[in-house]
Amino acid sequence: MAVDDKMVLRVAGLARLKLAPAEVPHLTGELNSILGWIDQLQAVDTGDVQPMDAVIPLTRAWRADVISDGNIQADVLANAPQAAHGFFAVPKVIE
Amino acid sequence: MAGLTDLSLAAMRAGLKAKQFSARELVTAHVEAVEAARPLNAFLVETPDHALAAADAADGALARGEAGLLAGIPLGIKDLFCTKGVETTASSRILMGFVPTYESTVTAKLFAAGAAMLGKLNLDEFAMGSSNETSAYGPVISPWRAQGSTAKLVPGGSSGGSSAAVAARLCAAATGTDTGGSIRQPAAFTGIAGIKPTYGRCSRWGVIAFASSLDQAGVLARDVTDCALVLEAMAGYDPKDSTSLDVPVPHYAGGLTGSLKGKRIGIPKEYRVDGMDPVLEDLWQKGIDWARDAGAEIVEVSLPHTKEALPTYYVVAPAEASSNLARYDGVRYGLRVAPDGGSLSDMYAATRAAGFGAEVKRRIMIGTYVLSAGYYDAYYLKAQKVRALIAQDFARAFEACDLLLTPTAPTGAFELGAKTADPIAMFLNDVFTVPASLAGLPAMSIPAGLDGQGLPLGLQLIGRPLDEMGVLDAAFALESRAGFSAAPVRWW
Numbered sequence: 035m036a037v038d039d040k041m042v043l044r045v046a047g048l049a050r051l052k053l054a055p056a057e058v059p060h061l062t063g064e065l066n067s068i069l070g071w072i073d074q075l076q077a078v079d080t081g082d083v084q085p086m087d088a089v090i091p092l093t094r095a096w097r098a099d100v101i102s103d104g105n106i107q108a109d110v111l112a113n114a115p116q117a118a119h120g121f122f123a124v125p126k127v128i129e
Numbered sequence: 130m131a132g133l134t135d136l137s138l139a140a141m142r143a144g145l146k147a148k149q150f151s152a153r154e155l156v157t158a159h160v161e162a163v164e165a166a167r168p169l170n171a172f173l174v175e176t177p178d179h180a181l182a183a184a185d186a187a188d189g190a191l192a193r194g195e196a197g198l199l200a201g202i203p204l205g206i207k208d209l210f211c212t213k214g215v216e217t218t219a220s221s222r223i224l225m226g227f228v229p230t231y232e233s234t235v236t237a238k239l240f241a242a243g244a245a246m247l248g249k250l251n252l253d254e255f256a257m258g259s260s261n262e263t264s265a266y267g268p269v270i271s272p273w274r275a276q277g278s279t280a281k282l283v284p285g286g287s288s289g290g291s292s293a294a295v296a297a298r299l300c301a302a303a304t305g306t307d308t309g310g311s312i313r314q315p316a317a318f319t320g321i322a323g324i325k326p327t328y329g330r331c332s333r334w335g336v337i338a339f340a341s342s343l344d345q346a347g348v349l350a351r352d353v354t355d356c357a358l359v360l361e362a363m364a365g366y367d368p369k370d371s372t373s374l375d376v377p378v379p380h381y382a383g384g385l386t387g388s389l390k391g392k393r394i395g396i397p398k399e400y401r402v403d404g405m406d407p408v409l410e411d412l413w414q415k416g417i418d419w420a421r422d423a424g425a426e427i428v429e430v431s432l433p434h435t436k437e438a439l440p441t442y443y444v445v446a447p448a449e450a451s452s453n454l455a456r457y458d459g460v461r462y463g464l465r466v467a468p469d470g471g472s473l474s475d476m477y478a479a480t481r482a483a484g485f486g487a488e489v490k491r492r493i494m495i496g497t498y499v500l501s502a503g504y505y506d507a508y509y510l511k512a513q514k515v516r517a518l519i520a521q522d523f524a525r526a527f528e529a530c531d532l533l534l535t536p537t538a539p540t541g542a543f544e545l546g547a548k549t550a551d552p553i554a555m556f557l558n559d560v561f562t563v564p565a566s567l568a569g570l571p572a573m574s575i576p577a578g579l580d581g582q583g584l585p586l587g588l589q590l591i592g593r594p595l596d597e598m599g600v601l602d603a604a605f606a607l608e609s610r611a612g613f614s615a616a617p618v619r620w621w
Contacts, residue, residue, distance in 0.1 A: 037498070049451060049497040050458070051490060052478035064491060064552065065498065071553055072440045072508065078515050085513030086520060087342065089328050089569025090594060092372060109230035115465035122460050125473050 037065050133158040138202055138301040138355035139382070145191055145201050152191065152201025156184035156245050159203040162299045163247050168621040169270050169297060171290040173208050174216050175248040183245035190243060198362045200243030205294045205303035208249040209256055210236050210346075211335040215246075219337045220264035221254045223484025224463045233335025234367045235304060235346050242362040247300050250290030254486045255454065256311055256339045259558040261289025262549055263488040271319060271542055272297035272617035275582035279620075282542040282584070285315025285558075291349045292319040296617055302350035302359045306336060308343045309442050310538075310562025313574035316349050317537035317587025320576040320615055322604065323349040324356045327595050328569030329374035332367030340449035341372075343442075343566050353575060353605045357381035360597065376595060384598050385605045390424035392603065395530030399435035400561060406540060409586055412578045413536050416588045419610035420534060420603070430526040430533070434519045438564040439556055441519065444499050444512035445567070450489075451496025457484060491552065520568040527593050532603050535561050537574040537587035561589060571597045575604045576613040585615065 037045075042062045046053045053061070107120055116123040133155050136144065144150055160177045180203060187201030211217050211229035218224040232240075240246070253263040260283035261269040271284040271293055284293040288305035292315035295303050305312040307325035316323030324347050331346040338344060348359040361382065366375040396417060401410075417427055459465035459480030466479040485493065499508035526533065538558055548555045565572040571594070574587040588607065592600040 041498075042494070045494055045498045045501065048501060049493050050455075050474070050477040050481055051485070051493065052475075052482040054482075061491070061494060065494060068443065068491075068495060068552060069498075069508075072444055075437060075440050075444070075511050075515055076507075078434070078437055078511075078518070080511065080514035080518065083514040083517050085510055086517035087513060088372075089342065089520065089567075090372075090374065092329075092374075095368060095371070095375070097368065106230075110461075112230050113227050113462035115459060115463070124460055125467055125471065125476055127473050 037062060037069065134162050134298040137351050138358055141202055141301055152184040152187035152245070153181065155201055156180045156203050159247055159300060166297055166299050166621050169272060169293050170267050171251055171269050171293040171297070171299065172205070172248040173218065173220065173251050173266055173290070176215055176246050179215070180245040180247050183240065183243065187243045187245070197241065197243035198358065199239060202244050202302070203247050203300050204239060204244045205248060205250045205291060205300040206236055206246050207252055207288055207291050207304050207306060209252060209306050209337045210304055211337065212236055212246070212249065215249060217249065217337070219255045220252045220266055221484065221486070221489070222265045222464060223457045223481070227462050231335060234332035234369060235336065235363045238363050238365065239304070244362070250294055250303060252290055253287035254489050255337065255450070256287040256306055256308055257450070257488050257492055258286040259310070259314060259555050260548065261286040262545065263486055265486055268545055269293045272621070273319060273542060273584055274617070274620065275584055281545045283318065283545055285318035285542065287311040288315045288349060292316055292321060292323070295319070295321050295349050295351060302348055302355055304346060304363070305349045306344055306346050307566065308340050308446060309566045310559040312347045312349060313562050313572060313587070313589060314538045314558055316574040317576070317585065318542040320585030320613065321349055321351055322353050322356050322573065322575050323347065324360060324573040324597065324600065325566070325571065326360060326364060326597050327374070327571045329372050330364050330571070330595070330597065332370040332373050334367055334369040338453040340446040341453060342449060343446060353601055353608050354382055354385060356573070357385060357601050374595070379598050381598060381601055385602055387602070387606045387609055388424055389420055389603060389606050392425045392532065393428050393530040394420045394425045394603070395428050395430035395526050395533045397430050397432045397435065397526065397533055397535060399432050400535045402539065402560070406580065408580050409536050409539070412586055413588065416534055416577060416607055419607045422610060423606035428530050430529055432522040432526055432564065434515065434522050435564055437515050438519055438567055439560055441512045441515045442559070442563045442567060443495070443556060444508050445516060447492040447496035448500050448509050449496070451493045451500065454489070454493055457481060516567050519564055523568045523570060531593070532599055533591040535589045535591070537561060537589040541580040541582065541584035541586055565591045570594060571600050573600050573604050575608050575611070577607070577611045578613065579615060
């Protein structure tokens with residue numbers, strides 16, 4: 035399943051990564067080499083194997099449905115590149 | 130005071146208790162060592178004020194007989210742990226200037242035990258790398274040099290600042306994190322010990338996320354006893370981490386016996402890879418002999434899906450990373466690049482392009498691709514299934530044995546730049562460490578010998594889930610028989 039430059043640009047769009055034109059063919063080559071190596075997994079027989087998403091069986095912990103934190107607006111905004119009136123500020127979204 | 134930095138953590142504790150030196154003297158000696166070692170680039174931020182305040186508090190607690198487990202012990206903290214009021218960047222440009230308003234659970238526990246933080250340690254960017262060369266703040270230089278050479282060597286990765294700092298005697302121990310080998314491989318490269326506990330043993334709360342189903346905090350220290358002491362202080366249930374395990378933490382250091390009587394040590398045949406360095410093969414055999422000498426029965430076991438572990442890891446880890454790193458968008462913290470007149474989307478894309486380094490971008494791209502519509506089943510779901518088979522391999526092996534003994538890494542440390550051009554060659558560093566990570570098992574590296582160039586090589590012990598005690602005890606038995614005493618000769 036080889037990827038081409040068009041696919042690399044599509045994936046970069048999904049990942050919200052702006053690529054310089056010169057980066058594209060380079061990434062295409064690298065991704066093909068890595069994905070080609072990963073393709074060896076296709077040879078493994080995984081017929082009725084259940085996919086694993088957690089390594090240790092967990093019993094979810096319960097707690098009382100009460101507020102356990104909050105009232106830390108200043109902390110939340112402390113590292114914002116831009117904050118105004120108690121909110122994060124971003125470029126205009128609606129014209 | 131020279132000499133204080135050469136003590137093991139356990140010897141520091143004994144000396145403090147016996148009033149042979151004060152915590153202030155101990156910490157001051159380490160603060161000076163850190164300042165003198167700047168050419169190694171191990172520390173991103175130095176925090177002498179934090180360390181000295183903790184030292185004075187420890188001296189008070191020692192005088193009152195109320196000292197905690199790590200009172201006055203100088204530690205380095207990998208810069209993946211959020212530390213309140215101290216810049217935390219994960220070695221990424223995108224988090225430059227980020228000062229957490231909260232403390233990670235692990236560092237909070239270490240400080241509550243009395244530890245003194247010397248500073249924040251360099252790492253591969255977002256812990257993605259095996260040589261500490263992907264850091265936005267430059268590579269860490271290993272304190273080790275090959276015989277008759279002054280070439281700069283890598284300290285391993287991603288916990289390369291941690292391994293270099295402990296090996297160079299800048300701190301008694303350091304925190305690390307291990308996603309695919311990031312504690313064990315750097316420990317092996319620098320002639321020190323390092324343990325990655327069972328997934329869920331240490332809280333991940335406040336640890337900057339890379340691959341959440343794999344990330345686990347652990348410790349790098351000079352020897353097994355020191356690892357046991359620090360692990361005991363940092364492990365334990367945390368309601369703020371939903372994957373944290375609610376089980377008691379043993380007194381690890383007190384449980385070290387050095388006897389393997391009645392234990393069966395498994396040797397996985399698939400780890401005998403083609404082209405293995407004969408020195409490493411010989412060292413592995415020595416490890417087997419040491420285990421037998423300590424009373425263990427040696428059994429050959431099979432882990433049939435070993436070969437598939439690395440490609441599985443390089444689907445699962447980037448997939449989780451692409452999701453975790455979606456949070457860096459220039460809105461809430463860190464870098465923002467907003468092109469003039471650009472939209473919000475333009476800001477996201479420009480910020481991420483400027484903030485992430487090449488390795489992180491590559492992994493985000495792979496992760497996004499394998500999770501995207503049309504490719505999810507072929508890559509991500511397939512990898513999750515192979516991961517299940519890898520975990521089953523270990524479960525079956527542990528029916529025939531109690532612990533596994535393997536090499537930690539296929540080679541010793543290499544020169545800076547030697548593997549940066551070939552991502553897959555770099556990935557192969559983790560061939561022996563990744564399988565245990567995928568299965569969430571506790572695993573440890575101990576220094577066992579030197580290669581032909583006089584550089585350290587490590588042996589790895591892997592245990593059943595939650596059997597850190599068994600892993601540490603077996604490592605303790607091997608450590609006393611290996612008698613590894615080599616240390617880097619100071620050149621910095």
